[in-house]
Amino acid sequence: MAECVNCRQQVDDDAENCPHCGQDLSEPVVQQKPHCGTPHA
Ligand SMILES: [Zn+2]
Numbered sequence: 001m002a003e004c005v006n007c008r009q010q011v012d013d014d015a016e017n018c019p020h021c022g023q024d025l026s027e028p029v030v031q032q033k034p035h036c037g038t039p040h041a
Contacts, residue, residue: 001010006023016026 002013002015002025003009004011004018004020004023004025006018007021009018009020011018011020011025017024
């Protein structure tokens with residue numbers, strides 16, 4: 001089981017949307033795409 005990032009309710013790992021609040025779960029928030037064209041300071 002996974003946890004909804006919005007309402008913190010238990011949701012199915014395969015669920016694309018939270019059945020409790022409707023949060024879109026198709027894109028895991030843990031993945032951060034690198035910013036292109038942004039040089040490191
Ligand atoms: Zn939710």
